[in-house]
């Protein structure tokens with residue numbers, strides 16, 4: 001037997017059709033009131049989730065400070081994004097799509113009728129990166145921050161590894177004819193067997209599979225808002241150590257202290 005449902009707002013009995021579609025009657029006031037209530041409930045839930053998460057971050061930080069008593073109150077806390085996806089096989093279809101894209105770029109870039117305005121429009125990356133002084137970006141500790149995150153920014157590289165026609169044109173102009181011919185093969189050879197799910201094809205659990213000279217300018221100079229802030233703070237405050245928590249929207253993925261030294265990477 002069917003139990004009769006009532007409108008959660010006015011209490012009127014619902015028709016069978018209304019009962020299937022939701023929990024309000026056809027009255028517009030009931031519908032909008034119910035929607036508003038639902039919206040508020042969702043907001044509250046989201047807020048509670050965020051608060052729990054912030055508490056998690058704080059307790060992680062406090063317990064770290066507790067274990068390292070001498071540093072108490074001296075260690076600035078920073079939060080950065082984090083990659084937490086598993087590696088997957090790099091599909092042949094994706095490889096082919098990328099290699100075709102690459103060939104197209106090489107062809108566009110080496111042609112005389114290259115139209116910068118038109119040809120660069122075809123692939124614009126979603127977020128605006130922040131550029132940092134090159135000398136600072138090569139510091140070891142800057143690399144350590146990005147290692148803790150594991151390349152959240154690489155996810156926007158997607159199928160194209162941030163390689164644009166403009167970049168290809170610049171690259172080709174620096175190469176001899178033979179080197180230029182080898183370029184395609186080099187990109188092909190460096191394609192990994194496994195990539196981080198939903199990221200750039202060259203993004204692996206060990207980092208970027210491309211050597212620096214094959215990476216795009218964006219890859220070599222990009223800093224996200226969070227890491228740029230750390231770099232800015234540190235170059236003006238000269239803190240010797242910081243505590244960095246890498247997290248996604250819901251939980252802490254990795255956390256560690258970072259020692260600020262003058263050493264450069266590699």
Ligand code: SF4
Pocket residue numbers: 080081145146147149150151152153154222223224225226227
């Ligand atoms: S720049 Fe930002 S998003 Fe990219 S790897 Fe470094 S910390 Fe992660």
Ligand code: SF4
Pocket residue numbers: 151153154155157161162200201202203204207208209210215216219
């Ligand atoms: S080429 Fe390397 S650095 Fe650039 S987006 Fe892909 S994995 Fe990241």
Ligand SMILES: [Zn+2]
Pocket residue numbers: 007008009010011012024025026027030
């Ligand atoms: Zn109603």
